[in-house]
Amino acid sequence: MQHLSVCEKDGQRVLNTSQLAESFGTDTKIINRNFQRNSERYVQGKHYFALTGEELKTYKGSRQIDDNLKFTSVLYLWTEKGAWLHAKSLNTDLAWDAYEKLVDEYYHVKSNVVPLSKDQALVTVLRTTADLVEGHESIVKEQAELKQLINNVNHKVEEQITLDSGEQRRLQKGIASKVYDLCDDPQIRPRFFRELHREIKDRFGVASYKDLKRRELQTALRYIENWIPKKVS
Incomplete structure (x- = not known):
């Protein structure tokens, strides 16, 4: 998949029509025609953003855009869900493969944070809990609270474990x-x-x-x- 310039709108990544068409191995006319034919299925703010007026002017001025977009009066930006609807309309192997790559490599930004293992999570909680229970009146009460915390961590960790x-x-x-x-x-x-x-x-x-x-x-x-x-x- 070609390198895509990152663009965000309202906290989520989006693609303009030219980028989406190129990713799906088609042209902008096909994307626009699919949108017009199925416009009732597309919800603004969920599947796309339509930039006009001052908002469009600000967008053009904040980044380098293709020459064919410089004079457009409406610019459509497609969300991940909007890309899914277009892939469904095209319904080709190329479009579906491209959509999966967009989800993996563009729309979803993977965190660089390495998740703790179950044992590491337990050790962290134990150390934190040791500070919290310090000064409690009863050793029995401390042990009961500590056991409950460990059980809660066990449950949360098990809930998030993916397939090996x-x-x-x-x-x-x-x-x-x-x-x-x-x-x-x-x-x-x-x-x-x-x-x-x-x-x-x-x-x-x-x-x-x-x-x-x-x-x-x-x-x-x-x-x-x-x-x-x-x-x-």
Whole structure:
């Protein structure tokens, strides 16, 4: 994917129409036509921002923009959800692949902070708790409070743990098994794989199946087992 100049609006990353079209391997006319044909589905502030007047003038003056945008009277900036609607309208392998890369490499900024391991988190809480309980009247009361804090940390840490490599392979095997059970045609199987991967990400609200929480694994496996592909018209 080409390097994209970062642009933000109201605290979230956005792309202009030219950038979105280039990423999806199409042109701005197609993007604009899709928008016009399905305008009732697009919500301003959620799927896009339309800059006009002074706001557009300020935007143009704050950054270097393409020559073809210098004289436009309305500039559309597309959010991640807006890009998803355009990918759905285009419905090509290239568009879907580009959308996934946009989510991973542009719209979502990954933090450089390394999360604590479970043991590290417990040690940190224990040290903090030692300061908090100092001076309490009863050792028994201190121990009870400390135990409760540790239990709370255990619960919060378990809630955020994602799939390890073995669990990821287990999910992949479940997906492959389902697709091969449903389809003997090697020409159709890739579509089933893409469709099932997209539905898993939509169902569990993740950018990749690797981001599934460990506590969601069994639910995801049952979802895959009962999955039925969309009919091809």
